[in-house]
Amino acid sequence: xxxTVTSVTSPPHLxxxxxxxxxxxxxxxxxxxxxxxxxxxxxxxxxxxxxxGLPAFNDTGVxxxxxxxxxxxxxxxxxxxxxxxxxxxxxxTLGAMAISVPLSLxxxxxxxxxxxxxxxEVVRPAVELLAGIPSVVYGFFGLVVLVExxxxxxxxxxxxxxxAGSILLGIMSLPTILSVSEDALFAxxxxxxxxxxxLGATRWQTISQVVVPAALPGISAAVILGMGRAIGETMAVLxxxxxxxxxxxxxxxxxSPVRTLTGTLGIEMGEVAIGSPHYHALFAVATVLLAVxxxxxxxxxxxxxxxxxxxxGRSMSSTPGRLVASLFSTRVLLGLAAGIVAxxxxxxxxxxxxxxxxxxxxVLSVATGRLxxxxxxxxxxxxxxxAVVVVLLALALxxxxxxxxxxxxxxxxxxxxxxxxxxxxxxxxxxxxxxLCLVAGSIAFALxxxxxxxxxxxxxxxxxxxxxxxxSGVDLLNGTPSIVFGLFGFSFLVLHLNxxxxxxxxxxxxxxxxxxxxxxTAEEALRNVPQSxxxxxxxLGATRWQTISRVVLPTAAAGxxxxxxxxxxxxxxxxxxxxxxxxxxxxxxxxxxxxxPVMALPYHLFVLSTTVPGSDxxxxxxxxxxxxxxxxxxxxxxxxxxxFSTTMRL
Amino acid sequence: MTPSDSDSTGAVLETDxxxxxxxxxxxxxxxxxxxxxxxxxxxxxxxxxxxxxxxRCFNRMNDLVEGCRVEGRIEYRGDEIHRPGFDxxxxxxxxxxxxxxxxxxxxxxxxxxxxxxxxxxxTDRDRLNECVERSLxxxxxxxxxxxxxxxxxxxxxxxxxxxxxxARTLAVEPDVILMDExxxxxxxxxxxxxxDLIDALKQRYxxxxxxxxxxxxxxxxxxxxxxxxxxxxxxxxxxxxxxxPHEELTERYITGRFG
Numbered sequence: 001x002x003x004t005v006t007s008v009t010s011p012p013h014l015x016x017x018x019x020x021x022x023x024x025x026x027x028x029x030x031x032x033x034x035x036x037x038x039x040x041x042x043x044x045x046x047x048x049x050x051x052x053g054l055p056a057f058n059d060t061g062v063x064x065x066x067x068x069x070x071x072x073x074x075x076x077x078x079x080x081x082x083x084x085x086x087x088x089x090x091x092x093t094l095g096a097m098a099i100s101v102p103l104s105l106x107x108x109x110x111x112x113x114x115x116x117x118x119x120x121e122v123v124r125p126a127v128e129l130l131a132g133i134p135s136v137v138y139g140f141f142g143l144v145v146l147v148e149x150x151x152x153x154x155x156x157x158x159x160x161x162x163x164a165g166s167i168l169l170g171i172m173s174l175p176t177i178l179s180v181s182e183d184a185l186f187a188x189x190x191x192x193x194x195x196x197x198x199l200g201a202t203r204w205q206t207i208s209q210v211v212v213p214a215a216l217p218g219i220s221a222a223v224i225l226g227m228g229r230a231i232g233e234t235m236a237v238l239x240x241x242x243x244x245x246x247x248x249x250x251x252x253x254x255x256s257p258v259r260t261l262t263g264t265l266g267i268e269m270g271e272v273a274i275g276s277p278h279y280h281a282l283f284a285v286a287t288v289l290l291a292v293x294x295x296x297x298x299x300x301x302x303x304x305x306x307x308x309x310x311x312x313g314r315s316m317s318s319t320p321g322r323l324v325a326s327l328f329s330t331r332v333l334l335g336l337a338a339g340i341v342a343x344x345x346x347x348x349x350x351x352x353x354x355x356x357x358x359x360x361x362x363v364l365s366v367a368t369g370r371l372x373x374x375x376x377x378x379x380x381x382x383x384x385x386x387a388v389v390v391v392l393l394a395l396a397l398x399x400x401x402x403x404x405x406x407x408x409x410x411x412x413x414x415x416x417x418x419x420x421x422x423x424x425x426x427x428x429x430x431x432x433x434x435x436l437c438l439v440a441g442s443i444a445f446a447l448x449x450x451x452x453x454x455x456x457x458x459x460x461x462x463x464x465x466x467x468x469x470x471x472s473g474v475d476l477l478n479g480t481p482s483i484v485f486g487l488f489g490f491s492f493l494v495l496h497l498n499x500x501x502x503x504x505x506x507x508x509x510x511x512x513x514x515x516x517x518x519x520x521t522a523e524e525a526l527r528n529v530p531q532s533x534x535x536x537x538x539x540l541g542a543t544r545w546q547t548i549s550r551v552v553l554p555t556a557a558a559g560x561x562x563x564x565x566x567x568x569x570x571x572x573x574x575x576x577x578x579x580x581x582x583x584x585x586x587x588x589x590x591x592x593x594x595x596x597p598v599m600a601l602p603y604h605l606f607v608l609s610t611t612v613p614g615s616d617x618x619x620x621x622x623x624x625x626x627x628x629x630x631x632x633x634x635x636x637x638x639x640x641x642x643x644f645s646t647t648m649r650l
Numbered sequence: 651m652t653p654s655d656s657d658s659t660g661a662v663l664e665t666d667x668x669x670x671x672x673x674x675x676x677x678x679x680x681x682x683x684x685x686x687x688x689x690x691x692x693x694x695x696x697x698x699x700x701x702x703x704x705x706r707c708f709n710r711m712n713d714l715v716e717g718c719r720v721e722g723r724i725e726y727r728g729d730e731i732h733r734p735g736f737d738x739x740x741x742x743x744x745x746x747x748x749x750x751x752x753x754x755x756x757x758x759x760x761x762x763x764x765x766x767x768x769x770x771x772x773t774d775r776d777r778l779n780e781c782v783e784r785s786l787x788x789x790x791x792x793x794x795x796x797x798x799x800x801x802x803x804x805x806x807x808x809x810x811x812x813x814x815x816x817a818r819t820l821a822v823e824p825d826v827i828l829m830d831e832x833x834x835x836x837x838x839x840x841x842x843x844x845x846d847l848i849d850a851l852k853q854r855y856x857x858x859x860x861x862x863x864x865x866x867x868x869x870x871x872x873x874x875x876x877x878x879x880x881x882x883x884x885x886x887x888x889x890x891x892x893x894x895p896h897e898e899l900t901e902r903y904i905t906g907r908f909g
Contacts, residue, residue, distance in 0.1 A: 210755050
């Protein structure tokens with residue numbers, strides 16, 4: 001057949017895509033510039049903190065500043081010693097980790113390995129909800145419910161204590177640790193699980209010996225992220241720890257009030273005279289806070305890269321993995337669970353029940369040595385189920401309290417009116433509007449830059465010094481506490497750039513704060529796109545940017561949207577970064593331009609619950625609306641993600 | 651050339667009227683046959699014919715696939731493996747499996763091989779060492795890795811990784827070894843090594859191998875089953891199936907005149 005012959009000898013001519021080289025270069029440069037933003041921002045933050053804090057270090061002396069045991073800046077003569085603040089931060093963080101790491105790892109393992117699909121579908125949104133509850137709402141709940149409960153149950157004069165802060169921070173860091181480690185567990189190849197099961201290992205052996213060690217880098221990252229959140233958390237801690245700048249006597253007296261580094265900044269920054277020694281001292285505190293988080297993060301990064309090298313590497317032995325596998329035994333799990341139960345029992349009912357629990361668990365843990373592997377599997381799995389139930393209970397408790405007491409406050413007047421009588425009456429419309437504006441602005445600023453930076457890091461990386469600098473910049477930015485962004489926004493955007501306390505300053509500050517979250521999740525989503533897809537596209541003659549925009553980004557869209565969800569939730573609920581940059585407590589009219597200050601829901605709730613007595617109903621109402629706004633944003637985003645993941649997932 | 655041959659050697663695994671569905675899609679249709687002991691049995695057939703699915707029935711690996719449903723009998727040494735209370739973990743210890751893609755754990759070479767004995771409770775250092783060496787020798791890998799047992803297994807070549815996975819399987823001293831296209835990701839030299847290995851293994855183990863490659867089936871197996879669209883079309887001595895197939899479908903497949 002002649003037609004066949006012609007089609008073979010001269011294939012249909014495909015038009016060549018016209019000269020893409022220049023456009024390719026422009027895109028490449030654009031993404032590089034985005035990625036550079038992260039480094040530049042870190043530079044600015046560091047510089048502004050150090051410059052403003054330097055006078056305080058000079059006056060007091062670094063050593064006396066860090067190790068001084070009295071913080072009393074308003075006394076005459078003032079004393080600036082932050083040891084009590086450091087102790088407060090350390091105790092609250094450790095307490096929070098002791099509560100949340102076992103709970104969230106247990107729940108993560110249950111969800112990733114054991115849960116039937118239907119249970120997973122219920123629990124996962126619940127955890128996302130837990131992550132979406134703004135810190136100021138946690139603080140509010142802590143103040144009116146948790147602190148009160150502790151005071152009555154333990155019959156102490158005040159429940160504002162290390163314990164209250166730890167419990168609250170523990171719950172708050174749960175979702176981070178849980179979801180990140182669940183992802184890490186999920187990412188462990190099915191072939192490894194099958195390989196282990198095919199050798200006759202039990203599921204628990206497979207999980208503890210193969211899956212968890214293989215997911216270890218991700219799990220450590222999860223714990224560190226959670227810890228970072230705990231160290232840097234301001235509002236919730238400030239509202240429940242009592243804020244007495246004392247070192248607890250003895251150090252492990254978890255019922256003593258403390259004041260954290262972040263709490264100090266949140267309380268004192270608003271009232272300090274600009275340029276005074278106290279002002280500089282606060283920046284010095286922020287510098288120390290940043291240094292602490294830097295050390296944590298650098299240590300974590302170093303650990304992670306070593307583990308990654310071990311997992312992928314040629315010559316490294318797998319000691320860390322083995323170590324974890326051996327640590328991660330049923331006996332250790334039981335011990336941990338018993339420790340927590342004993343702690344709770346001890347603080348609630350006194351010493352004797354605590355000792356009882358401890359001795360029972362000691363007997364149990366000796367007994368585990370004799371358990372068959374089937375029995376230890378059953379015990380371990382039961383503990384994981386308990387962890388999930390505890391997580392769900394915490395969520396239910398918080399939601400029930402706020403919804404049941406907040407609903408009576410909701411009315412048309414409340415939603416659409418302006419506040420009256422210092423927020424005791426009237427509505428909160430300006431605050432709702434302000435929060436939406438702040439979130440929209442910050443995401444509009446951070447999303448393009450964040451995704452661009454991620455594209456640079458994943459698709460154009462040539463692992464050189466610059467990329468490494470960018471990566472550490474993102475890491476540092478990610479570990480930076482939100483209150484530090486607030487201070488930076490205040491000194492740089494509000495004062496130096498003369499934006500004033502304005503919506504724009506707040507949007508930029510919030511945008512910078514969520515930038516690393518977006519970069520990281522987008523990076524991960526891009527990395528999860530199989531290399532074979534890129535190669536498939538490139539092999540068809542597509543350019544790099546064509547491949548990225550048509551194959552890689554659509555495939556990664558679900559992951560990127562997830563990152564954005566997290567960011568939006570955070571931006572909507574954050575108080576600390578806008579505390580000094582964007583908000584006012586009461587406003588008659590809506591802001592007319594980006595350069596006017598706004599009201600915001602989280603700040604409104606904060607002021608109502610800490611300084612306006614007699615506003616109970618409106619507090620609960622505001623908390624409920626804030627949760628609803630955040631959840632509304634989430635619901636939309638989750639719906640978008642689910643659509644993406646059904647149409648785009650492989 | 652008759653079923654009595656398989657009776658004389660004794661059957662390790664037997665299926666009777668085995669049906670399997672993935673959701674609403676039926677992947678196996680009434681498969682009935684017996685796997686002779688201490689022989690190599692090959693399962694051949696075009697892609698999607700159900701040969702890997704059948705293989706994964708023997709150690710109940712299909713339990714891990716959501717929506718998978720099995721009907722009919724599978725007996726391992728006379729014991730129905732789907733009966734309530736059957737110990738599937740123990741079944742998998744006795745019936746080892748080598749996967750299509752090498753899947754070494756992200757641990758050292760030593761730990762990979764020692765993994766199985768360890769999960770079965772072996773803690774004695776000397777016995778572990780001895781077991782690791784013996785397994786690696788049996789898998790013809792010892793000479794290549796004896797100086798670097800502490801190195802990550804992920805640094806080995808594909809063929810070495812696959813032999814490591816075989817060594818890992820041997821270390822738990824199974825009764826049957828299932829191999830799911832073990833050479834499909836390997837080059838010809840590595841393939842030749844694995845084939846030699848399979849030949850040596852049948853001294854002590856019953857081997858069932860799924861393969862795409864008819865020459866490979868002809869080279870390594872004593873018995874061959876030809877599968878098509880979820881049915882076991884023909885099962886018999888390899889020489890008979892390849893030289894004088896009873897079924898026309900088999901002949902057309904063997905001679906490459908398929909479809």
